[in-house]
Amino acid sequence: MKLYYTPGACSQAPHIAAHELGLPVEAVKVDLAKHALADGSDYYKVNPKGYVPLLVLDDGSTLSEANVILQYLADRKPGALAPAFGTPERWKLMEMLAFLATEVHKGYGVLWSPQTPAEVRKAAIDRLGTRFTLLSETLARQPFLMGKAFTIADAYFFVLLNWTNVHKIDLSPWPALKDYQARVAARPAVQATLKAEGLVK
Ligand SMILES: N[C@@H](CCC(=O)N[C@@H](CS)C(=O)NCC(=O)O)C(=O)O
Incomplete structure (x- = not known):
């Protein structure tokens, strides 16, 4: 999984969750002032919404919205950072x-x-x-x-x-x-x- 983040932005929440859970998440930095990645490429091409966080799953599909990404990550290790769905x-x-x-x-x-x-x-x-x-x-x-x-x-x-x-x-x-x-x-x-x-x- 890849997590697109900007230091101190709301993307830090799923970044913390990934560390708490010990998940193999590669953190990719986004310069929000320029909406660009470290190599200068356009972040809008990665996330048309232009904002962080964005989670890219191993199959290439994406999830945005911090509160949904947080739940997705938590559900990789049931019970650790969120109770089970339906409870x-x-x-x-x-x-x-x-x-x-x-x-x-x-x-x-x-x-x-x-x-x-x-x-x-x-x-x-x-x-x-x-x-x-x-x-x-x-x-x-x-x-x-x-x-x-x-x-x-x-x-x-x-x-x-x-x-x-x-x-x-x-x-x-x-x-x-x-x-x-x-x-x-x-x-x-x-x-x-x-x-x-x-x-x-
Ligand atoms: N609805 C989004 C909002 C995310 C958001 O506000 N991200 C801010 C950083 S905390 C951002 O990337 N702003 C830059 C922009 O919108 O271009 C969510 O809840 O994840």
């Missing part, structure tokens, strides 16, 4: 993944554009804050989003939470999120991923 626990995990994708991941959307006016930026940060409050209430009760065990939802939320550094969003109103961020960062597979992406030595 109530899996539906709750899928509910969380959808919340992360649509409310948190895309909640950052306008913040990436330098053209976004200050009041729109503030409104987006306030709205993200309401989502952080909900998630921090959960994480004040339990170590990980779905309970006692780390799942693919945590790989996803960890990456999204790190974007608060880029956008200078102060996490001090949510101490449970800061503790969680440190707890996930300490995982060997997470450190291995950050190293593989060139983000730590």
Whole structure:
């Protein structure tokens, strides 16, 4: 399998999952500023959507959308990072993944554009804050989003939470999120991923 990624982008979530699971995934870096690969070739030719992550399976077929790629990877090692399909626990995990994708991941959307006016930026940060409050209430009760065990939802939320550094969003109103961020960062597979992406030595 090949995972197309950009350091620190949402593609880091499946990259973490691959490390956690010990899967043989070749990580291929994409320069998103140019939508190009290291050899200069056009990334749109690999993924017409132009974004990361993209997973290319060994038969050449592709999967996009972070929350689906995460589930595909997790299901290679049943029970390790996601409960089995069809169980109530899996539906709750899928509910969380959808919340992360649509409310948190895309909640950052306008913040990436330098053209976004200050009041729109503030409104987006306030709205993200309401989502952080909900998630921090959960994480004040339990170590990980779905309970006692780390799942693919945590790989996803960890990456999204790190974007608060880029956008200078102060996490001090949510101490449970800061503790969680440190707890996930300490995982060997997470450190291995950050190293593989060139983000730590
Ligand atoms: N719907 C996609 C969105 C992925 C996405 O937003 N990727 C960003 C990086 S985090 C990206 O590649 N942006 C560059 C672009 O859209 O051209 C998913 O959930 O995987």
